[in-house]
Amino acid sequence: MNKIINDYRILEIKEIISETDTIKTFIFDWEMEGNRIPKPGQFVMVWSFLRKKDEKPMSISKIDENNNQIAITLKNVGEFTNDLHNLTVGDKLGIRGPYGNGFEMEGDNILAIGGGVGMAPISCFVDQATDNGSNVDIVSASVTKNELLFLDRMKNSGANIFTCTDDGTCGFEGFATHRTIDLLESRSYDMAVVCGPEIMMKEIFNILEAKQIPAQYSMERYMKCAMGVCGQCCVDNTGWRICVEGPIFSTEDLKKITEFGKYHRDASGIKETF
């Protein structure tokens, strides 16, 4: 009766990559078996038990089936991520999952848009798409050059990268939205995948919708059980659970999620506007 994905694996951190001043990637050995084989877009629950105990959902940023490894990539934004950033190779974390739905491949001509650490699930999908021989254009956005994620890895995958930075230190000066509008003047795509701050995703949603490009978005909400029971991550107005029906939603799904781009709920359930 137990869902095997709900069992914790206590895993040693095999490698830590400092991607930027604020973002690190943690690599773990992972048993690639049955429903534990992750799909790009899925997430794991990461239990930190060494110092301040807590557990948070994290997108999988790399799936390496040949070497039986997965990676998560975290930006240091608060108490929990700061605690994790202070870990070293050999330290252990409890991991369960993978949870939720992954991105679905719907065509060979793909636009992938990642804002900041939102590149984590996007890069994972780009690996899969380029392995399949798809043509992938990436819009990779960040505040400044040093915060752009996975540039070498994405170049090596064979994808075309279009960078943009808020301060213009690398590529286009401006937001992912501007870069996307720019690209769509001369190109079209079968599908798009998007992950980043929700305000960015909302604007990208409007742009892609106007061009009628089917898209899939990775959503984030405060999460507790990740097993579909506690109700913490349910969204208005459908009641869908981000941990089960999400975290990836299509354009059509998102039209029904009325809180998208507007608000989310904190640990007590109080609404906070974006």
Place this chain on the structure above:
Amino acid sequence: MLKTRISGIEFENPLILAAGIMGSTAASMNWILDSGASGVVTKSFSKEPNKGYKNPTTVEVEGGIINAIGLSNPGVSNFKNELKLIKRNRKGTTQENGDKGIDSKIAIGKEISDKIAIASVYGSTPEEFADVVLEVHDLVDMIELNISCPHAMGGCGAAIGQDPNLTYEVVKAAKKLSHVPIIAKLTPNVTDIVEIANSAKNAGADALTLINSLGPGMKIEINTGIPILSNKFGGMSGPAIKPIAVKCVFDVYESCDIPIIGVGGIRDYKDVVEFLYAGSSAVEIGTSIMYEGPKIFSNINNELKNFMVENNFNSIDEIIGFAHKD
């Protein structure tokens, strides 16, 4: 055929969403109602907002889960906005005026709505319970008093429901003010649940919900030696606790003549039939949503109908308490 009644309130079928499961927003509760439940019990809420315990708050074990969410809720003033959006009155209302249906129901008074909203409230004193009841009793059909959560702190939850006198005081305070029927949800973690049930009844409880989660229990991760839940222990729910819940319902049915809502580990129609046989007038379903999703409600309703036809039962009433016949 599936209709049942509790304290004058009609339920279109005996399946109700249990407290604490997908009950934090009107949207998720409306999804459950659309999936075939006749009613929903909200997640328990209190006067003030509460963030609950840190993660991990839930861990799966053989036969269910152990949880110590810690009664997180946005506080009654915020939660009232969710209560107003639960789509209760579905008779003759269109989608557009669905929300207004709530107001018209209050105006009409005792008219029975198609779907039943039950607010689960908690506090640490009779006064706190009374305050919350006053805030919400015009927005719901019934109120379930959570005096049984096994991982609550500060005198809440089972600290009340394990004491016959405190149980009496809290139920009495809530009943005195409430416009709607009061249900006391009891803990199985007592020497004699019948004694507590009678305290609740004597204080005026209109019905009982049996049982809250069992234990508390604990799961220790063996590579680290660390209890997984941040609270270390939590309430056990799921199929493993069902036989204990059925026995509690059976015992209370024999000695306490107010309606019982059975809850604990229900996963299919056979479990529902057992609870009805033991003496429940309706049941609540929670943890099994983890296995089946919201569609568990319509699935069980269909299976239950088939069972009734095959066994010549014409109504739920005929099934209730069947196991007590000699």
